[in-house]
Amino acid sequence: MQELSKNEDTKHIPFIFLSAKTERKDVRKGMNLGADDYITKPFNEDELVSAIESRLAKAALIKDDLTKTKQSKPLPNDTLHTLNDLKNFFDDVGETFLFSKGDVIYRESENSNYIYLIREGVVKNYKIDEDGKELITALYKEDDLFGYTSFTHNLPYQESATAMEDTELVGISKHELKDILDNNHRLALELIELLTDNLSSIKSQLLQMAYSSVNKKTAATILRFAEKINNKPEDPIKISRNDLASVAGVAPETFIRTLSKFKKEGLIDVQGRNIVVLNINKLQHIL
Incomplete structure (x- = not known):
């Protein structure tokens, strides 16, 4: 039974135990092995036929469901030709996180499994140096x-x-993606x-x-977040000062001082933790 269950062609074949062992532990053992039913001797012929018909009908339903699933599932080798096709494939069959x-x-x-x-949502990639300082290397938003x-x-x-x-993600295994790309x-x-x-x-x-100067680093970082993360450049940037400073490559204190300078010059507005x-x-002109 274990060998049959490993084979896609035989794993759904129903299996009925017909045994003279009638103790509950024997029945439980048979069912634990994967049996669909367990009939003890002596048995009634009608009972056996009914059990067989019932299990065959159930197996037919399972087979039909599997066929429909395979037909509805996208076929990567035939249908994925562009990056948008790949993203749709992620949405259709990927695992949600x-x-x-x-x-x-x-x-x-x-x-790296996925x-x-x-x-x-928004995701940051980063590395930590020997001093424990974080360097953000990439930012990703919806559809990335x-x-x-x-x-x-x-x-x-x-x-x-x-x-x-x-953040909500969908992922597929690296091996599955490799097969698709092949x-x-x-x-x-x-x-x-x-x-x-990306490179x-x-x-x-x-x-x-x-x-770059501190002004250029700060301006470039603000623009990067405004253009990369926000739907519109004028939307508030809801990112911590530490993360912004990490992208800019300056100390948080230096970044905050430069923000204050930009605010006085009318380039940005600071609303609590948000930057507008x-x-x-003028920010682009600094670059």
Whole structure:
């Protein structure tokens, strides 16, 4: 029975025990082995026929349900040609994950088992240096993919990921995505282009942190959040000062002082913990 249950072609075949062992422990043992029914001797012929008919009918229903499920499930090799197709596939068959603000999604050096699509929320990728300082390397919002390391090698995550607000994700296994990409070269090229854009963004951020003035770093960070995270640039930026300073690559105290300066100049408004861009053109001019 155990061998039959491992085979997709035989796992749903009904199995009825016909035994002279009538003690409850024997019946329980038979059912625990995976039997669909347990009939003891002596038995009535009608009882046996009825049990067989009942189990065959149930097996037919299960088979019918499985057939419908397979027909309704997207076929990756035939239907996924673009990045949007892939995102729809995530939505249709991916596993759902819910995270509250501040929850760690994965940590650096953990096994990279899943690739994620954000249904709702904001996620940050970051690394921690030897002094315990956090460096945010990427920001992701609704409809963004993240969590990819290597599609061909079992590499761990190279950075950590945390939800910056309540977040809903859908994920598929890295191995499943690899199978999809192996059979969809156009999709693979689109994903390569996405990875290239991400690398370019990280390169620009590193250059900014290394060579830009504090004013430029602060302005660039505000614009980055306003354009990347918000639906509209003028929407409030609801991100902690520490996270903003981490992206800018400056100390939180320095970042806060620069915010005060920008507020006095009429570039932004500070409403409690939120930042509102008042003059996006002047901020861009600082760059």
